[in-house]
Amino acid sequence: xDKAAAAQQIAAITASLESVTKxxxxxxxxxxNGSGTDLESVGKVSSTHTNLxxxxxxxxRSARGPVDMxxxxxxxxxxxxxxxxxxxxxxxx
Numbered sequence: 001x002d003k004a005a006a007a008q009q010i011a012a013i014t015a016s017l018e019s020v021t022k023x024x025x026x027x028x029x030x031x032x033n034g035s036g037t038d039l040e041s042v043g044k045v046s047s048t049h050t051n052l053x054x055x056x057x058x059x060x061r062s063a064r065g066p067v068d069m070x071x072x073x074x075x076x077x078x079x080x081x082x083x084x085x086x087x088x089x090x091x092x093x
Contacts, residue, residue, distance in 0.1 A: 009065055016059035023052040 027048040034041030 009062075012062045013059070016055070016062040020052070020055040020059050023048065023055045027052045 027045070030041075030044045030048040034045055036042070036045075
């Protein structure tokens with residue numbers, strides 16, 4: 001991955017993380033300031049929770065790019081190591 005693409009990906013992850021932090025604060029505020037019994041308070045908590053979950057999903061999608069790349073590399077190395085071991089064991093016989 002070139003530096004420009006990496007910088008763009010880091011910026012996307014950072015923006016997603018900031019959004020999660022903002023939505024988490026709004027969710028906590030809705031819980032702390034709401035009475036928990038009236039319909040408006042329950043609706044506010046539910047709405048902010050939905051926004052928080054959406055932000056977390058966006059963060060997950062943003063961060064999966066680098067994580068998937070790492071796992072793909074691990075899988076490639078383990079496949080190469082495994083298949084090399086098979087070839088070497090066949091040659092020894």
